[in-house]
Amino acid sequence: MPVVADILIPLALDTAYSYAVPAGLDLAEGDIVQVPLGPRETIGVVWGLDERASGGNLRPVTGRVEAPPLSDALRKLVDWLARYTLAPKGSALAMALRLPDETARNEAPRIGVRTSGKPPARQTAARSKVMAAAADGAVRGKSALAKEAGVSLSVVDGLIDDGALETVALMPEPVALPPDPDHPRVPLSDAQADAAHALIGNAPSPTEVAAGETILLEGVTGSGKTEVYFEAVAECVRRGRQALVLMPEIALTAQFLDRFAGRFGVRPATWHSGVGGKRRERLRAGVAAGEVSVVVGARSALFLPFRNLGLIVVDEEHETAYKQEDGVHYHARDMAVVRGKIEGCPVVLASATPSIESRVNAQSGRYRHVALPGRFGGRPLPDIAAIDMRLDKPERGRFLSPPMVNAVKATLAAGDQALLFLNRRGYAPLTLCRACGHRYQCRNCSTWLVEHRFRRALVCHQCGYAERKPEACTECGAFDHLTPCGPGVERIAEEVTALFPEQRIVVLSSDFPGGAERLRQELETVAAGDCDIVIGTQLVAKGHNFPHLTLVGVLDADIGLTSGDPRAAERTFQLLQQVTGRAGRGERPGRALVQTYQPEHPVIAALLSGDADRFYEEEIWAREAAGLPPFGRLAALIVSAEEREKAEAHGQALARVADPPAGVSVLGPAEAPLALVRGRWRFRLLVKTERGIDVQSYLRDWLARGPKPRGNLKVAIDVDPQSFL
DNA sequence: AGCACGCCGACT
């Protein structure tokens, strides 16, 4: 009987296609093969094999591709992912296959140099430095040699032309050197050692290290969580297995890689969108061969073909950046847990401010909970106090209340650094005409236009629409009546400059002039202490450590509490907890002052009490009462199109056929259902279901009954604990 | 993802 292979092709196809296996071709599941598809040849993966009586009219498999087959574990992951996210199976496969990128530029061949034995024709001071450095005759990289000799590259090039140095082709740089789990390190504190022990256990064999178990590692900022999970990574490496550390892309900084190097002697292999071309392929190959033992990467690293995965760590597990919002909509933290189950390896979720769902899973016993109670080295957590803005009003037109100003003064007098946090970019969130009352609103969205004084523009933070700030009111024509209402960081900077004219002040937001690179430099400057007052948006809440910072002033803790997002409380608490936790991480203790109009609000009260458990208890209770995740599910149909009208019309048409069964409610378009994301308008239809309902089937059915998306209009399904906004 | 097929506008 002829052998038939079901081949899954990495395209947006939901089913595998059947092909005849030619006699003599011995295939196994997972093999990568070439198959004809229409007029061309494509690559695919053997998803199933069986003998069938009929099937003689199938096209034959062209042949096997010389590449390591896709492991059972990865195929299971692809199946699981496609089923859960409702993405076509082929699209899920594409993420695990990521074919060698033809367009990727080839790596420049590396050239090494060594002394040829011939002295330079002409000797100069710079040249003799180079010759001295190269005197041992060893092969070095050109730039390494130049650096060692303390001269520029052109001197080395000159000596090559001269013939005093000869060039040798070098093997390409290894993707990663092996990390040393027993590299000398700073001793752990007792609390850290206990936590590390809880992650590793004293199991004699790797399989006993909590196979397939998920552990929530919770520790306040500065508690040294990283060092704790490094121990788990070290133990994993000692046992000859591979470890994957997932991080939000923005957290993959040189600072973190250096910390890793401090523990393991070398920097880890890294995987993120910036790693391209040959290097990407070599890293994949190294991972597949089991030669690369530790990978630190962004969410896509989850689909690397590990041969022998022994541990997954998801750092900052609460981060929203783990959510992929285009193509296949998935949450990398959850997929990490799934992969851990499939591979039979433990998964560590680390965070100072875990997501509600992870806390609930820890409480219910689905995850093990390991907590680090205090900061490393016995350093105190910052004192947090509220400034009730109803009692301590700022002067008219000002936004810093007198106690806040005094606290900044005292901090500066002590020679320390202060951070004023306001999560609002620009100058003023609203512009109003005092003559006619007109409020400047986005023509696309329902949001106010934010004044950016530096750019002299009114900007929509929702869709990016911008217009020049008018001289006179565009409605009534009155001059000098346009009034900015409320503060953004630019306006705070103006106020702070007036209050502290002598101090070095810096504003850090994503609008930072000069782009990401300049911003990075500026963060270094702040970390070094070459700045007195930092005014920043959420950008300063994470990442860089500022050792000189002893005061964090939150200027408006109430922002975000009324956004309509069911996760508003959680997000606000996480953000405020993180930003206040930045104070006092250096030598001197820190404190935080929080300006608020509602100190009794549960989120603010919990923050002030310094008792995070209190927040989680209350929020979990509130979620349960409201049937919100993780006690029910939120899912969304996301309609996207280039034209706003198209997206909206299709969304409304879908809404009309919703017809939800018992236990499912369509919350309809939220307050601002339209958002412009990378040039496409998105319209979201939000669905809430009770626990235990098969949302996937319902959404699929809903889509089938609705109008077919036409043109370049697309409908995506988002089933996830974080599918809202 | 490609690639063809098809149905409407401005050109040798």
Place this chain on the structure above:
DNA sequence: GTCGGCGTGCTC
């Protein structure tokens, strides 16, 4: 009369 725009549909 055709060249070509891209919207639509199919590929075992």
